[in-house]
Amino acid sequence: MEKKERGGESIKKLQLAVDLTELKSSLKLLQQVGKYVDIIELGTPLLISEGISIIPIIKELYPDKIIFADLKIMDGGDIISELAFKKGADMISVLAAANDETIKAAIKNAQTFNAKVLVDMCAIKNIKKRAQEVEHLKTDYISVHRATDRERDGTDPLKELELIENIKTKKAVAGGINLNNFEAACRSTADTIIVGGAIYRSNNPASIARKMNKILNNVR
Numbered sequence: 001m002e003k004k005e006r007g008g009e010s011i012k013k014l015q016l017a018v019d020l021t022e023l024k025s026s027l028k029l030l031q032q033v034g035k036y037v038d039i040i041e042l043g044t045p046l047l048i049s050e051g052i053s054i055i056p057i058i059k060e061l062y063p064d065k066i067i068f069a070d071l072k073i074m075d076g077g078d079i080i081s082e083l084a085f086k087k088g089a090d091m092i093s094v095l096a097a098a099n100d101e102t103i104k105a106a107i108k109n110a111q112t113f114n115a116k117v118l119v120d121m122c123a124i125k126n127i128k129k130r131a132q133e134v135e136h137l138k139t140d141y142i143s144v145h146r147a148t149d150r151e152r153d154g155t156d157p158l159k160e161l162e163l164i165e166n167i168k169t170k171k172a173v174a175g176g177i178n179l180n181n182f183e184a185a186c187r188s189t190a191d192t193i194i195v196g197g198a199i200y201r202s203n204n205p206a207s208i209a210r211k212m213n214k215i216l217n218n219v220r
């Protein structure tokens, strides 16, 4: 799948969240599904377990993919984002719950390294208000995100997305996206649909990713 942008207009993207804890199993997963996704997310558990040195390893193997480091920065926006960008990350995440100074520092570094920042709304209570504030900071993406630890309480990130439909910044949606709600996610205002467990926990990750790729291409 190409990561091109048509005439400046962005094409909706599928982001695979690799939330495994070992490089070896992550590489095996990527061999199976890499061709079906636009963005490879090095998940927070993977980065904590294996370290940011895996960024250049994955980037070298998948030069045509956008490499997203899900750092979920809460403080130290300058130093942490710089570490990841120097390793070759194309995009990183900063938490919306962080201070504006933290988000601004990461955005400044992203500009220096020609990279991007996604601000993650995970655990934000007033999503609409915080999204408006974050938009003023000129981040590249705002992501609504149902936390993994809330997967059993029925929180729907697609409903949260509706709260920020007027936000002009590109949007991503994450948390519990699977084949049942994938088409709805593609038809939503999200520019990027982030899928983790529905692919990597499947007995047949390639089949799920291929189906999602097909659905996304029909909507694009």
Ligand SMILES: O=C(CO)[C@H](O)[C@H](O)COP(=O)(O)O
Binding pocket: 017, 018, 019, 043, 044, 070, 145, 146, 147, 148, 174, 175, 176, 177, 194, 195, 196, 197, 198
């Ligand atoms: O960032 C994350 C957790 O903090 C996950 O990568 C993201 O939410 C994807 O979740 P799922 O496995 O439900 O698709």
